[in-house]
Amino acid sequence: MAHFAQPLRQLMAQGAVWQGYREQAKPLDRVTTGSENLDLCLGGGWAKQRLHEIQTPRPFIGEVALCLPAIGESAQIQRPIFWIAPPALPYPQGLSQATSAEGQHIVLTPKHMADTLWAAEQILSSGVAGVVLLWASDLSQAACRRLHLAAQSSHALTFVFAGLQSDEARPYASRLRLTPGSSEVSVLKRAGGWPVTICA
Amino acid sequence: MRWLYAHFPQLQLDRLLRMEQQLSQLPVVLYEESGRPQRIVQANSAARALGISEHMALPKAWLMTENLRPLAWQAKAQAQELQQLCAYLYRSFSDIYPDPPDGLWLNLQPMQRLHADTEVSVQLLQQCLAKLAVMVRVKLAQTPLAARALARAQCENIGQLPVTSLPAEPVLHERLQRLGMNTLADVQRHPRALLGRRLGEQLVSLLYALEQNTQAPSAPFHPPSFFYQRTVLMAEAKSWQALQFSLKRQLRELELYLEGRQQLTCQIQLRLYHRDHEPTSVIVGIPHGAWRVDEMMPLCQLKMANQVWVAPVLEISLSARRLRAREAEHRDLWQAGGQYQQPLSQVLNQLQLRLGEAEVMGLQTISRWVPEDAWQRTSAGQVLGHALPAARPCWLLQQPQNIPIDLWSLECGPERLRIPWWSNTREESVRDYYHARDQEGVLAWVFYCYQQQQWYVHGWFDA
Numbered sequence: 040m041a042h043f044a045q046p047l048r049q050l051m052a053q054g055a056v057w058q059g060y061r062e063q064a065k066p067l068d069r070v071t072t073g074s075e076n077l078d079l080c081l082g083g084g085w086a087k088q089r090l091h092e093i094q095t096p097r098p099f100i101g102e103v104a105l106c107l108p109a110i111g112e113s114a115q116i117q118r119p120i121f122w123i124a125p126p127a128l129p130y131p132q133g134l135s136q137a138t139s140a141e142g143q144h145i146v147l148t149p150k151h152m153a154d155t156l157w158a159a160e161q162i163l164s165s166g167v168a169g170v171v172l173l174w175a176s177d178l179s180q181a182a183c184r185r186l187h188l189a190a191q192s193s194h195a196l197t198f199v200f201a202g203l204q205s206d207e208a209r210p211y212a213s214r215l216r217l218t219p220g221s222s223e224v225s226v227l228k229r230a231g232g233w234p235v236t237i238c239a
Numbered sequence: 240m241r242w243l244y245a246h247f248p249q250l251q252l253d254r255l256l257r258m259e260q261q262l263s264q265l266p267v268v269l270y271e272e273s274g275r276p277q278r279i280v281q282a283n284s285a286a287r288a289l290g291i292s293e294h295m296a297l298p299k300a301w302l303m304t305e306n307l308r309p310l311a312w313q314a315k316a317q318a319q320e321l322q323q324l325c326a327y328l329y330r331s332f333s334d335i336y337p338d339p340p341d342g343l344w345l346n347l348q349p350m351q352r353l354h355a356d357t358e359v360s361v362q363l364l365q366q367c368l369a370k371l372a373v374m375v376r377v378k379l380a381q382t383p384l385a386a387r388a389l390a391r392a393q394c395e396n397i398g399q400l401p402v403t404s405l406p407a408e409p410v411l412h413e414r415l416q417r418l419g420m421n422t423l424a425d426v427q428r429h430p431r432a433l434l435g436r437r438l439g440e441q442l443v444s445l446l447y448a449l450e451q452n453t454q455a456p457s458a459p460f461h462p463p464s465f466f467y468q469r470t471v472l473m474a475e476a477k478s479w480q481a482l483q484f485s486l487k488r489q490l491r492e493l494e495l496y497l498e499g500r501q502q503l504t505c506q507i508q509l510r511l512y513h514r515d516h517e518p519t520s521v522i523v524g525i526p527h528g529a530w531r532v533d534e535m536m537p538l539c540q541l542k543m544a545n546q547v548w549v550a551p552v553l554e555i556s557l558s559a560r561r562l563r564a565r566e567a568e569h570r571d572l573w574q575a576g577g578q579y580q581q582p583l584s585q586v587l588n589q590l591q592l593r594l595g596e597a598e599v600m601g602l603q604t605i606s607r608w609v610p611e612d613a614w615q616r617t618s619a620g621q622v623l624g625h626a627l628p629a630a631r632p633c634w635l636l637q638q639p640q641n642i643p644i645d646l647w648s649l650e651c652g653p654e655r656l657r658i659p660w661w662s663n664t665r666e667e668s669v670r671d672y673y674h675a676r677d678q679e680g681v682l683a684w685v686f687y688c689y690q691q692q693q694w695y696v697h698g699w700f701d702a
Contacts, residue, residue: 099634099699100681107701119583119620130635130698131602131614135626137633144602145587145619149594158590165581220680 054184054210070109070196074239077105081213081229085109085198089212090183090190092199094227098126100219102200105239107137109170109196114142118169118195121162122146124155125174156182163189163197176201183209240357241453243345244386245364246376248293249281250324250341251317253373255310256283257471266304269312270297280312314340323468325460327371331363335460336383342390344383344456383456384448397449398424407445414438423449466496466504469556476552479543482511486539489557490532497562503528505561507535509543513550521546526591526618527584528563534585541592587619609662610635610697629654630674632684632698639695642677642685647694650674650682666690674700 050056069084078084085091085106093102110120120142122129129146149155155175162168163186178186178199187210190197203216214228225236247253249269256263266286270277276296286307291300301307317340325335325343334346347360354360357379368375376393380386384406385397392404400423402415415438420426426434426446435443468489476482486509497504505528511519523542529535591599601617604624613627614635652673660667668690675685684698 097679097681099683099701100679101702103633103701114623127634127636127699128614129602130632131604131623132610132626132631133633133635133698133700134602135604135623136631140604140623140625142623143620144623146600146602147590147594148598150598154594158594161589162586165586167581167583167586220676 053180054187055208070112072105072239073108074105076237077224077226077239080226080232080235080237082231085196086212086230087194087196088191090187090197090199090210092201092204092209092211092214094201094203094214094216095219096203097219098200100217102217103172105215106170106172106196106198110134110142111138113169113196114139116169117141117143119143119145119167120170121168121172123159123162123171123173123175124149125172156186159186159197160189163193163195166193166195168193168195171195171197172200173197174200177204178209180207180209183211187211240379240381241346241348242381242383242386243347243357243361243364243377243379244338244342244383244390245345245368246342246378246387246390247321247324247373248341248376249283249374250320251312252281252283253371254316254320254471257372262308265306265308266291267308267310268297268300270309271312317341319469322463324371324373326462328364328367329460329462331367332360334455336455336457337460338387338457342387343460344386346455347379382449382451382453384452385450387456388449398422398427402426405445405449407441411438411442415442465558465560465562466493467556467558468492469554471554472552477548479540479546482543482552482555483540485555486557487532487536489555490535490539493535493557493559494530494532497530497559497565500562501565502562503530503565504535504559505563506559507539508558508560509539510556510558511548511552512554512556513548514553516550519548519552524592524596525588526596527587527620528565529585529588530565534588538588538592541589583620607662608656609658609664610656611637611663632700634699634701636697636699639686639697642694642696644675644685644687644694646678647675647683647685649685650676653687656686672697 067086067088069086071078071084072081093105095102113120122144125146129144131144134142134144147158149158152175159171159173162171178201186197211228212230213226216225216227222239223236224239225234227234252267252269256267263283264285266289267283268279268286268291269281270279276298279291279293279295279297279300282291282293289303291303297309321337321339321341321343325337328335332345333349336344336346338344345364347357350360354363361377361379364377376390378386378389380389380397388400388404389397392400394400402421402423403412405412415426431443431446470485470489472485474481493504505525507523507525509521509523511521521543523539525538529538587599599619601619601621602623603615603617603621604626605613605615606627607613650673653671656670656672658664658668658670668688670686670688672684672686674682676682682700682702683696684700685694685696687694
């Protein structure tokens with residue numbers, strides 16, 4: 040049986056095998072998304088210490104609006120909010136109105152994708168962030184897994200914004216897809232449920 | 240017995256001998272380059288054994304031995320060595336008075352509060368100096384001038400001081416010797432008034448200074464307001480790994496220095512000295528300040544790991560001049576899960592070092608009505624600030640984009656803003672701002688510019 044163990048260990052190291060005994064003993068902290076239907080769908084809201092993906096065909100169609108309550112809560116507990124490689128300038132006047140005037144917002148504009156991923160991993164593993172908003176399209180499985188491991192050890196909520204992605208499996212806790220102009224949200228992956236399309 | 244004088248007859252030579260161990264077996268001298276003939280300033284024990292002494296002319300020294308190694312004496316290096324020595328002793332002694340080029344006084348009276356017995360202070364001094372491996376002659380006396388004279392002439396008490404070692408002109412020495420007085424005891428036997436009439440006022444004031452003047456001899460040593468340390472490496476370093484150990488030791492000294500003053504450093508400057516090349520300078524910027532070795536060492540490592548040097552490194556100097564007062568860190572005592580949390584400044588330092596200083600910024604609002612001016616970049620970590628009461632979008636395009644307004648549907652507005660000529664936009668204009676939805680129904684912040692008669696989209700509401 041020894042020669043079967045080797046490939047199994049490799050699969051486990053890649054994270055492709057889900058092991059039932061590793062279930063979390065204590066329920067994760069959750070933050071509301073701002074929409075009751077979506078909260079119900081996701082089991083109470085966004086789970087901390089996990090990665091969440093929001094796919095949008097074009098930017099600014101309401102993806103950050105789902106994260107605004109999380110940003111507000113982070114500002115209240117005085118943890119900084121990191122914006123990594125955003126598509127435009129997060130406008131302080133608008134943010135201050137929508138969330139709170141006490142938030143510490145830090146914007147990073149790295150020049151290369153490698154720097155973007157490195158920065159996200161550093162921030163998550165330091166444990167200092169409250170919310171991390173990362174714009175990165177086409178994250179590979181390995182990169183995603185590294186971010187997932189880093190997110191598990193920190194108290195932050197991590198959101199990854201990308202374009203429309205294929206169905207390949209990724210270690211996100213939940214994956215949403217938004218359509219411009221409509222309030223329909225298709226939940227492609229969520230903890231404890233099948234994919235569903237709801238009206239947020 | 241309040242004053243202690245320490246004489247370092249070969250301060251610079253000791254440092255050079257520490258650098259090259261094999262030289263200590265050979266007779267090594269330091270000579271002064273100016274003056275004809277060139278005179279010897281410092282000689283090591285091997286040279287003294289052969290009969291070479293200070294103030295001897297260099298050509299004469301060459302006659303004594305063929306294996307002589309003469310090196311140029313540098314006044315600046317000597318002064319720096321003395322300063323570093325004073326800074327090192329400042330840890331244990333409070334009143335230090337340097338006597339350039341090669342001595343210093345210690346006032347032991349303030350130390351009596353700590354060490355009641357002067358013997359203890361002397362032992363402490365010997366312990367400190369033993370670590371440095373410098374040759375030193377220490378003497379105690381009631382007055383500073385007496386202590387200095389005793390240490391330099393190596394006598395036991397001032398009565399035995401030869402007349403030639405007194406700090407006076409050679410004319411006076413000659414006159415005293417012609418009168419048959421060879422030591423200070425001989426001089427002290429005569430009444431002062433007689434001495435003053437025969438030999439002049441200078442001798443009387445000199446005797447008074449030697450016996451009774453206990454005032455401080457020069458300006459006291461103040462530790463510098465910045466950190467500088469230069470160390471000689473045990474062996475030549477050709478790569479970063481060989482340098483790490485010495486650098487870590489220097490960073491620990493810097494940590495002690497900063498801890499004692501409750502400061503942070505914003506920049507570390509390293510200089511690597513090579514044998515025949517100009518020194519290499521490496522600057523490690525720490526925008527958010529650091530004071531712990533664990534924070535500074537990885538930053539230095541990031542900077543130095545890929546550097547290639549022109550020649551092996553013999554000495555390394557560390558200087559930290561941009562210092563700033565430390566602010567209290569707020570840590571969460573009851574962290575759920577007890578997870579390790581780095582301080583925010585440390586994370587920001589690392590990010591700025593790798594990504595670049597301009598790529599990491601904080602945001603803050605400014606109370607202005609021109610949208611482009613109503614925000615500013617700040618150093619990361621600042622809070623946002625209050626917003627104007629008018630509705631503003633979450634995203635701003637730094638260059639407004641032209642739009643075909645026929646395909647858009649306006650919702651609420653207009654809000655008229657008059658942009659003055661002194662704003663960041665550099666041109667005076669009048670704009671009417673509206674909330675509008677585009678073809679796909681996404682809400683944006685658009686405006687009509689009267690000057691250019693065009694419609695632009697300036698920002699997006701994420702809703």
